[in-house]
Amino acid sequence: MRLSNTITNITGGGSDGWELFLKARGMIAEGIDVTELTIGEHDIKTDRRILDAMHASALGGATGYAMVPGIDSLREAVAERLQTRTGVATGLENVLITAGGQAALFAAFRALLDEGERALFIDPYYATYPGTVRSIGGVPVPVKARSRDGFQPRFEEMDAQAAGAKAILINTPNNPTGAVYSRETLEAIAELAQKHDLAVISDEVYDTQVWDGEHISIRALPGMASRTFTVGSMSKSHAMTGSRVGWLAGPEEAMAHVVNLLTNTNYGVAGFTQEAALHALGLGEAFEEEIAAPFRRRRALAQKALAGQNAVRLLPPSGAMYLMLDIRATGLSSEVFAGKLLEERHIAVMPGESFGTAARGHVRVAMTIPDAPFEAAIREIAAFTQALA
Amino acid sequence: MRLSNTITNITGGGSDGWELFLKARGMIAEGIDVTELTIGEHDIKTDRRILDAMHASALGGATGYAMVPGIDSLREAVAERLQTRTGVATGLENVLITAGGQAALFAAFRALLDEGERALFIDPYYATYPGTVRSIGGVPVPVKARSRDGFQPRFEEMDAQAAGAKAILINTPNNPTGAVYSRETLEAIAELAQKHDLAVISDEVYDTQVWDGEHISIRALPGMASRTFTVGSMSKSHAMTGSRVGWLAGPEEAMAHVVNLLTNTNYGVAGFTQEAALHALGLGEAFEEEIAAPFRRRRALAQKALAGQNAVRLLPPSGAMYLMLDIRATGLSSEVFAGKLLEERHIAVMPGESFGTAARGHVRVAMTIPDAPFEAAIREIAAFTQALA
Numbered sequence: 001m002r003l004s005n006t007i008t009n010i011t012g013g014g015s016d017g018w019e020l021f022l023k024a025r026g027m028i029a030e031g032i033d034v035t036e037l038t039i040g041e042h043d044i045k046t047d048r049r050i051l052d053a054m055h056a057s058a059l060g061g062a063t064g065y066a067m068v069p070g071i072d073s074l075r076e077a078v079a080e081r082l083q084t085r086t087g088v089a090t091g092l093e094n095v096l097i098t099a100g101g102q103a104a105l106f107a108a109f110r111a112l113l114d115e116g117e118r119a120l121f122i123d124p125y126y127a128t129y130p131g132t133v134r135s136i137g138g139v140p141v142p143v144k145a146r147s148r149d150g151f152q153p154r155f156e157e158m159d160a161q162a163a164g165a166k167a168i169l170i171n172t173p174n175n176p177t178g179a180v181y182s183r184e185t186l187e188a189i190a191e192l193a194q195k196h197d198l199a200v201i202s203d204e205v206y207d208t209q210v211w212d213g214e215h216i217s218i219r220a221l222p223g224m225a226s227r228t229f230t231v232g233s234m235s236k237s238h239a240m241t242g243s244r245v246g247w248l249a250g251p252e253e254a255m256a257h258v259v260n261l262l263t264n265t266n267y268g269v270a271g272f273t274q275e276a277a278l279h280a281l282g283l284g285e286a287f288e289e290e291i292a293a294p295f296r297r298r299r300a301l302a303q304k305a306l307a308g309q310n311a312v313r314l315l316p317p318s319g320a321m322y323l324m325l326d327i328r329a330t331g332l333s334s335e336v337f338a339g340k341l342l343e344e345r346h347i348a349v350m351p352g353e354s355f356g357t358a359a360r361g362h363v364r365v366a367m368t369i370p371d372a373p374f375e376a377a378i379r380e381i382a383a384f385t386q387a388l389a
Numbered sequence: 390m391r392l393s394n395t396i397t398n399i400t401g402g403g404s405d406g407w408e409l410f411l412k413a414r415g416m417i418a419e420g421i422d423v424t425e426l427t428i429g430e431h432d433i434k435t436d437r438r439i440l441d442a443m444h445a446s447a448l449g450g451a452t453g454y455a456m457v458p459g460i461d462s463l464r465e466a467v468a469e470r471l472q473t474r475t476g477v478a479t480g481l482e483n484v485l486i487t488a489g490g491q492a493a494l495f496a497a498f499r500a501l502l503d504e505g506e507r508a509l510f511i512d513p514y515y516a517t518y519p520g521t522v523r524s525i526g527g528v529p530v531p532v533k534a535r536s537r538d539g540f541q542p543r544f545e546e547m548d549a550q551a552a553g554a555k556a557i558l559i560n561t562p563n564n565p566t567g568a569v570y571s572r573e574t575l576e577a578i579a580e581l582a583q584k585h586d587l588a589v590i591s592d593e594v595y596d597t598q599v600w601d602g603e604h605i606s607i608r609a610l611p612g613m614a615s616r617t618f619t620v621g622s623m624s625k626s627h628a629m630t631g632s633r634v635g636w637l638a639g640p641e642e643a644m645a646h647v648v649n650l651l652t653n654t655n656y657g658v659a660g661f662t663q664e665a666a667l668h669a670l671g672l673g674e675a676f677e678e679e680i681a682a683p684f685r686r687r688r689a690l691a692q693k694a695l696a697g698q699n700a701v702r703l704l705p706p707s708g709a710m711y712l713m714l715d716i717r718a719t720g721l722s723s724e725v726f727a728g729k730l731l732e733e734r735h736i737a738v739m740p741g742e743s744f745g746t747a748a749r750g751h752v753r754v755a756m757t758i759p760d761a762p763f764e765a766a767i768r769e770i771a772a773f774t775q776a777l778a
Contacts, residue, residue, distance in 0.1 A: 001588050001616050001643050002555060004503045006525075010649040039454075046452035055444040063435035063631045065428075099488050099633075102656040114393045115504035115526055132653040136395075137504055137526065166391060199390050227390050242452045242660050244488075254390055260399040264521040265654060267491040270662065271631050 006115075006137045012130060020338050024348035035347045035377045037365045040175060040321060042239040042291070050240065053279035054272050062271035069259050070097025070247070071271060074278045078247050081281065082230065085207070086220040093252045096259060097245065097269050097277075101205045101233030104248035105132050105169075107265070108201045108229040111258050112167045113138035119201075120161055120168040122153045123356035126175045126203070141165060144358040147315065147326060151177035151358075155188040162196040173206035173215060173319025176355045176364040180213050180318035190221045200228045205246070208237040208288045211299055212318040219249075226251050236321070238280045239291050245269060245277040295321045298367040298374050305378045311389035312382050321367050324352075325381070328361035330388040337388075338363055345384055347377050395504075395526045401519060409727050413737035424736045424766045426754045429564060429710055431628040431680065439629065442668035443661050451660035458648050459486025459636070460660060463667045467636050470670065471619065474596070475609040482641045485648060486634065486663060488655050490594045490622030493637035494521050494558075496654070497590045497618040500647050501556045502527035508590075509550055509557040511542045512745035515564045515592070530554060533747040536704065536715060540566035540747075544577040551585040562595035562604060565744045565753040566713050567706025569602050579610045589617045594635070597626040597677045600688055601707040608638075615640050625710070627669045628680050634658060634666040684710045687756040687763050694767045700778035701771050710756050713741075714770070717750035719777040726777075727752055734773055736766050 021038050028034050069075065075092035083090040098104040105128070113119060115137035121129045123142035130140035141161050145153040151174065158168065170189060172181035181189075193200050200218055207215045219228040233246035248258060262268070280287075302323055306314045313326040327337050334351035341347050341363075350366075352359030365381070367374060410427050417423050458464065464481035472479040487493040494517070502508060504526035510518045512531035519529035532547050534540040540563065547557065559578060561570035570578075582589050589607055596604045608617040622635035637647060651657070669676075691712055695703045702715040716726050723740035730736050730752075739755075741748030754770070756763060 001640055002501070002586060003643060003646060004499065004501055004506070004555075006503050007500045007646045007650055010646070010653065041453050045450050046447070048448070051444065051447045051452070054447065055440065058435070058440045058443065059437070061434050063440070063629070064430050065630050099655045102652075103654060106654050110393065110524070111396045112391070112393055114395050117393070128653050128656070131649060135499070135650055135653040166393075197391065240452070241454050244655060244657070244659050251390055254392060257392060257396045257399070260520060261396060261524055263491075264399065264517050264524040265492060265495050266488045266633060267517070268633070270633050270659075273659065273662075 006135070010131050010134045012134060018127070018354055020335070020342060020348065020351060024342055027346070032346060034342070035373060036369065037347065037349045037377060039366055039368055041241050041368055043294070043368050043370060044239055046240050046243065049283065050238070050276050050280045054276035057275035058272040062275055064271070066268045066271035066274060068263050068268040070095070070269060071274045074274045077278055077281045078232065078249070082249055086217040088220050088225050090249065094255060095247055095249050096255055096262060097247050097274055098262065099246070099266050099269050100244040101203065101231050101235060101246035102128060103266065104231040104246045105201065105203065106135065107248050107258050107261055108231065109133055109138060109167070110136045110261055111229070111254060112199050118165040120158060120165050122170060124151065124176050124352065124359035125356050126171060127354065129169060142356055146358065147362065150315065151179040152181060152185045155192060158189070158192050159195070162192055162198060165196065165198060167199045167201055168193065169201040169203065170218065171203040173209055175206065175320050176322050176350070176359065177324050178315065178317025178320050178322050180210055180215060182213070183216055186216055186218045186221060189218060190224050193227055194223065198227070200224065201231065202228055203231045205231065205233040205236050206320040207232070209292045209295055209321060210319040211296055212316065215319065234277045234280060237288050237291065240277070240280060243273050243276065245273050294371070295367045298371060299323070301371060301375045302378045305375055306382055309382050309386070312385040323365040323367065324359065324362050325365060326362050327385055330385055332388065334361055334363050341381065341384060345380055347381060349381070395524070399520045399523045401523060407516070407743055409724070409731060409737065409740060413731060416735070421735060423731070424758065424762060426736065426738050426758065426766060428755055428757055430630050430757055432683070432757050432759060433628055435629050435632065438672065439627070439665050439669045443665035446664035447661040451664055453660070455657045455660035455663060457652050457657040459484070459658065460663045463663045466667055466670045467621065467638070471638055475606040477609050477614050479638065483644060484636050484638050485644055485651060486636050486658050487651065488635070488658050489633040490592065490620050490624060490635035491517060492655065493620040493635045494590065494592065495524065496637050496647050496650055497620065498522055498527060498556070499525045499650055500618070500643060501588050507554040509547060509554050511559060513540065513565050513741065513748035514745050515560060516743065518558060531745055535747065536751065539704065540568040541570060541574045544581060547578070547581050548584070551581055551587060554585060554587060556588045556590055557582065558590040558592065559607065560592040562598055562708025564595065564709050565711050565739065565748065567704065567709050567711050569599055569604060569707035571602070572605055575605055575607045575610060578607060579613050582616055583612065587616070589613065590620065591617055592620045594620065594622040594625050595709040598681045598684055598710060599708040600685055601705065604708065623666045623669060626677050626680060629666070629669060632662050632665065634662050683760070684756045687760060688712070690760060690764045691767045694764055695771055698771050698775070701774040712754040712756065713748065713751050714754060715751050716774055719774055721777065723750055723752050730770065730773060734769055736770060738770070
């Protein structure tokens with residue numbers, strides 16, 4: 001079988017940096033009690049009310065093909081949500097329902113890139129970004145953001161890579177860094193997009209998890225709605241990771257083409273999961289705050305536990321469900337550090353190298369276990385780091 | 390926003406031939422009692438037992454990210470099913486769960502084609518085939534099958550187009566024609582594939598709906614397992630169209646690459662719908678026969694109703710949920726014919742042109758309404774055609 005160059009090149013030939021994650025999984029399978037701080041997934045399940053709504057929808061007959069763009073009621077609810085949060089006029093014609101945020105991301109890149117065309121994205125980055133660009137035959141171009149800048153990207157570094165590119169992907173609140181992009185950062189990205197005629201793909205799946213400052217959608221900046229795709233999802237905001245319901249929002253004329261792609265990728269999303277999502281959105285902001293609250297709480301616990309520590313430095317996380325710890329004082333690479341932490345203390349964290357080159361010397365801690373063991377793990381990581389430094 | 394050539398070219402610039410379908414939908418929305426014979430979807434809903442299994446799975450906690458390749462238990466069940474039906478040794482490493490058969494089809498083309506590369510498919514064809522090839526930047530190449538051959542493709546016509554192509558897509562039992570490919574046809578396709586080093590994508594989603602002869606999977610022919618991707622789905626066999634659960638099966642070394650694509654397209658399929666599918670497969674062959682039985686029954690009703698008719702000729706459908714009627718005796722194009730039938734008798738059928746150029750002068754009738762109105766509609770179509778001829 002002669003496979004395409006595209007499919008054999010998706011991983012870029014390199015390691016995906018997730019060996020530690022797999023090693024931790026292996027240890028757990030062997031019965032070892034590992035404290036798992038690697039995964040961006042809530043320690044609660046999807047709310048029973050949402051699951052009951054899904055079942056009622058299925059029993060009510062929503063088991064046939066749903067319309068490929070998504071059911072109107074959910075598209076309208078998402079449009080209203082986006083309009084409320086960004087102030088940008090948004091109708092259902094601007095919204096397509098996708099099989100999770102990842103499918104929206106894939107659709108956005110496919111809508112923008114032909115084979116060999118370049119897309120910028122910010123390093124450190126969520127694991128699938130470069131592979132998604134490569135999956136459509138595009139060329140992913142990382143632009144480093146720096147720990148000392150709080151992982152906010154700089155105009156001049158993006159500008160240096162932007163000539164000839166078609167798009168830039170940003171993610172705020174950010175996984176893995178916890179950065180929430182400032183208005184200044186977003187204005188710089190908007191200026192860049194206008195200067196180089198780039199489209200912006202704005203991954204905002206953590207938009208309900210903001211601990212400091214405010215989430216600003218770049219789509220709301222002057223002139224940006226016409227060149228921005230927004231990626232959203234029920235996964236993080238409503239603890240519905242496994243349901244695979246998300247959306248892509250953008251200019252109407254672009255969406256008219258994207259729907260043709262969705263016909264050929266998945267032929268729509270299950271009607272009953274869409275109705276479950278609609279029900280979930282109807283639970284309102286109080287519910288979303290309830291889902292976000294544990295991460296807010298654990299962030300505060302970590303800040304307290306790490307105050308005054310020298311060896312391990314907590315980068316103030318402004319949003320999302322992760323902490324970035326600067327462990328450069330140990331002199332170890334983050335892969336070696338994470339490997340030792342797993343071996344010796346049975347705590348699994350993600351090495352910064354798993355997210356590109358810009359987070360070397362850092363580890364990502366997912367705040368996705370209950371408060372007491374979380375706090376204990378943070379204290380143990382601090383002691384472990386101190387002993388190494 | 391500068392969109393990609395790929396996305397703006399998905400429809401190939403032409404009409405998709407589904408105007409009649411949309412017109413019928415419009416009439417129904419206006420309250421007109423239209424007999425709808427256009428859609429490949431059962432007139433029953435998904436079985437309650439399957440929906441209850443889905444709910445139990447969700448309540449049991451299968452609401453987080455499922456493994457991207459699919460849950461092992463479902464991959465194993467699908468592998469066992471394929472092995473039983475084809476005799477080809479199949480393990481879970483040969484099977485990836487996808488968001489319906491369409492997602493499997495997309496993945497197969499992406500695995501095989503780079504931009505500008507050619508893939509053959511047989512005309513008449515299911516609506517998404519050329520758009521799926523175009524969605525990954527490939528060039529779809531139709532090969533005509535002929536009414537007088539029972540819509541079985543001929544070696545020499547495929548051979549004439551195959552030089553330089555990477556793949557051929559076949560579909561048996563066939564939508565829209567109802568043809569079930571004979572062993573001779575499949576051997577010719579195998580010979581073609583070996584001669585031109587083509588991969589075969591074999592869409593077998595109707596494999597439980599065979600009325601005459603037997604379904605043969607080309608994967609079972611000598612030397613073909615290593616060059617065949619099989620597309621399967623729960624949609625037609627288990628009346629689970631809306632659940633979006635399907636699979637791609639193929640050589641292990643290819644699947645190892647395809648999983649990288651699935652990471653970046655959908656990041657897996659909902660665990661609870663996978664467990665529902667597993668439960669559905671466990672209902673066994675008797676259940677599948679129960680789902681197929683109405684189409685078998687209606688086919689017999691149509692054969693009886695159309696026996697001895699001169700103006701409308703029923704092409705003996707060997708499988709799937711459709712009839713092809715040859716209406717060339719009327720001298721009308723099938724679009725004009727279907728338009729008049731809808732206007733004057735309020736019966737909606739699909740013009741052959743909706744499925745390519747090879748089914749001109751034919752209309753496709755979906756056997757997807759209850760027996761009595763179905764039989765009445767067939768008799769009315771016969772009388773209508775007779776009056777025109």
